[in-house]
Amino acid sequence: MSEKKSILDYETVALDDAKSALVIIDQTQLPYKTEILSLTTQKEIWTAIYLLQVRGAPAIGVAAAIGIYLAAKEIKADTYEDFYAQFKKAKEYLASARPTAVNLFWALNRMDDVAKANSDKTVAEVKEILHKEAVAIKEEDIWVCKQIGEYALTLVKPGDGLLTHCNAGQLATAKYGTATAAMYLGQERGYNFKVFADETRPLLQGARLTAYELHESGIDVTLICDNMSATVMKNGWVNAVFVGCDRVAANGDTANKIGTSVVATVAKRYNVPVYICAPTSTIDLNTKTGADIHIELRPAEEVTEMWYSNRMAPAGVKVFNPCFDVTDNDLIAGIITEYGIARAPYSESLKEIFAKKEAAKAAR
Structure with a gap:
């Protein structure tokens, strides 16, 4: 069988x-x-x-x-x-x-x-x-993804509490994930991380995907509603936030799933470092700041009725449903790439990351 x-x-x-x-x-x-x-x-x-x-x-x-x-x-x-x-x-x-x-x-x-x-x-x-x-x-x-995980592991210790938003896991990549790479590598090495996964409204990628894949892997994962992140941080249960991204601007502003900037703002209040796990392919040095990133607007139905047997909002009510928000660079403790960890000022450190990438290519 x-x-x-x-x-x-x-x-x-x-x-x-x-x-x-x-x-x-x-x-x-x-x-x-x-x-x-x-x-x-x-x-x-x-x-x-x-x-x-x-x-x-x-x-x-x-x-x-x-x-x-x-x-x-x-x-x-x-x-x-x-x-x-x-x-x-x-x-x-x-x-x-x-x-x-x-x-x-x-x-x-x-x-x-x-x-x-x-x-x-x-x-x-x-x-x-x-x-x-x-x-x-x-x-x-x-x-x-594996390299990002290795660098991320240098920022945490066994037994730490980690929080992530949306799904930057294996389901978002070919393997390991970006934000979850350290979690999977840590699981292999006995780190026993305790992970909090935001549900991630309105499409629930954290609930449906991150909580699912981490639970399937045997990682200690707790699902929380998006508005519970302040409570778990205030309680001292979170030592670091790892999130993925869809685009990083040249100044380190980062577009990720809607709600990421809220997590980062709360994390700053409670002195929890926020790390963006970003393959160099997501870093766009031609985009100067987050203000230049085009944010996709999604259908209203994703908010009002997608997950409900009956519509949960008044018919005809206006809905604003941006897919992403921009986390300002001053809320970010580091951007973890496959060629190292960039830190502020990002306008300089991201260029250095790309110089390392070019040097590695030349060496091959």
Whole structure:
């Protein structure tokens, strides 16, 4: 009799090249149902990104890379010029799915750069090069998350209480997660962290996804409503906050799931350090400050009726439903990347992180 599979036994995002499919866990169905989707059309992939069936900045990046490879695979063209014209249209289409997560554009631009750099190759060769690049992006994501976890572990000690908001876990990446990487590595090494997971209104990613995956892994996790974070911090139960992000501006302002800035503000009041777990792919040095980050507005129904059998707000009431908010850099104790921990002033330290990244590339 086979053991029941944990959610962590499934790949969040995968390529089934034989079936020309992007394979994902439908995260809108969790935790009630584990449904694996095999997406074969660009419309299906676009919709999965838009509807948050695949979500989390790193996972979106991997999905985009695989998605644009699959689009390229289907292109019928005799010349590179004809191929690239169709490729560019497919790229622009996928890029329109979500406006805030910089990884979407990062991954598509990286695939685009590879296509342009090989314009002297045959169309078949370019397609295979794009295939290898999509696979590389996924493999790199696993390495990046593990490195973030290793750096994060240097900031805490065994037995600490940690708080996280939204889901920057394995379900948001290829493996380990960003904000949860230290939790998973700590679990492997006997750190016995006590984790508090905010439920994260209105889409409940903390309740449905973070609490679910951490509980499945055996980590000591306690689910709290978003408005309970001040209480657990005041009680002294939280030693550090680890959260992910969707975009980091050049000055260290960070866009993450709505409510993150509230957690950071409360944490400052109770002297709890807030760390942003950010792959360098989410850092956008071309965006000067958080004020320049475009914030996606989501449908009102996510607030008024999505999780209820009966509508829970008056019909016709106005709803403001931004998907993200910006945490100002003065509320952030450090930005943890795969190449080290950046600290204020971020306008300088983030540049140093990228210099380390370039040096590592040159050394390879």
